[in-house]
Amino acid sequence: MGVLAVRRVLSTAIGALALCLAATACSAGDDSSSKGPTSEKTSATFGFTAAPDNLDFTTTDGAAIPQVLLDNVYQGLVKLSPDGKIVGSLAKSWTVSPDNKTYDFQLQPNATFSNGDKFTADDVKFSIERVKSSAWKISLKAYMDVVDQVQVVSPTEVKVVLKQPSNDWLFRMTTRIGAMFDPQGVTDLANKAIGTGPYTVSQFNRNDSVVLTARSDYWATKPKLKTVKFQYFSDTNAENSALLSGGIDGIIALQTPDTLGQFKSNSDLTVSQGTTNGEVVLSMNNAKGVFTNKALRQAVNYAIDRKALVKAAYGGYGSLIGSMVPPTDPWYQDLSNAYPYDAAKAKALIAQSGVKNPSVAFKIPNLPYAVSSAQVVKSDLAKVGITANISVLQFPAAWLDQVFTKHDFDMSIIAHVEARDIATYGDKKYYWGYDNPAVTKLLAEADAGTPQQQITDYQQVAKTLSDDAVSDWLFLLPNIEVLRKGLSGVPVNGLSESFDVSGVSWGSGS
């Protein structure tokens, strides 16, 4: 291939112009930005910043793959509603036994996979057991460990028995680990996705776009759009230009709020703000270095003017939460005032800590929100006498390696976008380096207890973390969307792993 590739450079170069007029049937089908009357439009294109590397979320981690595939191509027994509640999808209904250990699911009787196979209880058993096998590689699979066995009761009824009660399990079934597969459809997951959802992948252009086409044989209400294109931009300027020039119809999860002015003044576009699960955390290494000192961690919490930070780093969008819990979780409590901005108090705490002229290794990923937040953090800390030495690490590889894996840092900033991730504070090996057996115990009890107990326990955990100033929760990422006028049914919040396009349409919707 080596020499061939080199030859190809030349031969293609020579033949390129001659080929210019060659036209075949392999059209890109790119009519997404057609400017015809809105009532006739049957396609839409949305811009995103993180592109999937392949189509297999069972072996490759990251948000990009489930974002396009979950709920659109693959479906689970349950899914997350736009306001964060668990609702049925492939399960028509379900009941939970009094001891919270047995789940009985009644399945949709008419669901089919895109290859024509009927969806039955056998597929549920296959899919759940497959998560527990070595076929699944990503770490999220661990959430399925609690499952003891899956019994096929009838073609439309399945019983899942857990080893111990777990409130969290059903919630995790709304994520990619709950996706239902056809045993005949898992041979080439990286390139071929076969699910029960309203769409199939008709084109996958790596690093560029994924095109979804509506199934004519979909088992439930057919989606309104025939094709939906996920267009990926590594460069946010390019994404913004594409929206302004009509190349795309909407930007989902806009990363650069400072560019919103140009959209707001455009009468063709609307800007909306929803919420997400993405806590932007100023993490401190609790296990080694100066931040083993609690007074110093508290000093950091007092020293940073979070209100000003959100303004500077995120244009004032994003909400202050003061904990690892977003407002859409049932156990949310407002802790944003636990450490009000108070430089004098911060200085006193530093004096109390006994650390002279603290100087910390502040290692941040090269992501826009992290870089701009870090500047504010650095200057706020300088005002109280803490020197933060910023080094910018390329994300993901370098940051994952140094900060996340090797724990070689004092302080970092990253958005933790995974749902209900407060439980990471119960894992002493996690990069927070926080080791508190009481928290670990509370988290376990919360999962096994009644839903009410879960709420009380999680609130207690959040409170403890705040008291210990384990991290500084800077703000919650907003879900900023800029959409072309006339688009309706676009999910406003970014709570689930998926960007569900099945309800999107042009016109008033219905």
Add this chain to the structure above:
Amino acid sequence: MIGRLAIRTGILVASLVVASIAVFLIMAVLPGDPATVKLGVNANPAQVQELRHQFGTDRPLVAQYLSWVGGLMHGSFGTSYLTNAAVGPQIAAKIQVTLWLVVLALVVAVVVAVPMGVLAAVRSRRADGAALAGVSQLGMAVPSFILAILLIDLFAVRLHWVPSGGWVPPTAGPGPFLKQVALPVLSLGLIQAALLSRYVRSATLDVLREDHIRTARAKGLSPGRAFLRHGLRNAAIPVVTVLGLQLAALLIDAIVIEKVFVIPGLGSLLLTSVSNRDLLLVQGIVMVLVGAVLVINYVVDLAYVAIDPRLRRSA
């Protein structure tokens, strides 16, 4: 001729070997490994270790290098860690995109630069000639990505004439294709044209000063006609050399332009692969780029001989 070929081929092979070692070492010292990236932030160490073993990245560097080079010898670039797909076909698919940009930009550059340069030389003592030289001077000072941003702002965002980015393959038809590539090709081509026209102008001026042109002019030909009939071939020699060098520069420039216009070509593939530490893919792309540049130089060398018969004797 044969001796020249042998030496050049020897240099080519040696350069490729050195390049392969350099690329390999650079990727090896970069922090971060593909297994961690692939498994994400919540992976446990055992899973990462298992994947590393599967990739073979837990072996000594020398062993990894040898198996990679061994694969190259057998015509295989290996399998991408992230996509589980063969690297060779991926590069082949993306390079076609990049080549369209490079080739069309080169055409734009030549079509604009040759008349511009010749005109600037022939009329060097008049205002319009000086103005042309000034324009090219200005063009050389502008980086292609700046021109790209300006073009996007004017023609895509304000006028809505062409898309601001993205890619439509030529198979979609000449209309949509040309509309799609117009801005990136102009961004690349016009800057190269500015540069190239300087060389065309100075080569033309050199030739115009030579005796045989003066003789031709004495016979009553205008400076333009005299140049076209008697000077063009001589002026072409330095221009072809520059063109070769520019082709190599264009390949690199195209990588930047691909990012600005969100074009899924070799550049985009390279940038993603680097940040994901998809080592075999990075190594494969860089080797192809290095190979392309070396081969271009090789061809320029031969073209040089073809144009100038005097060199044939000495070779």
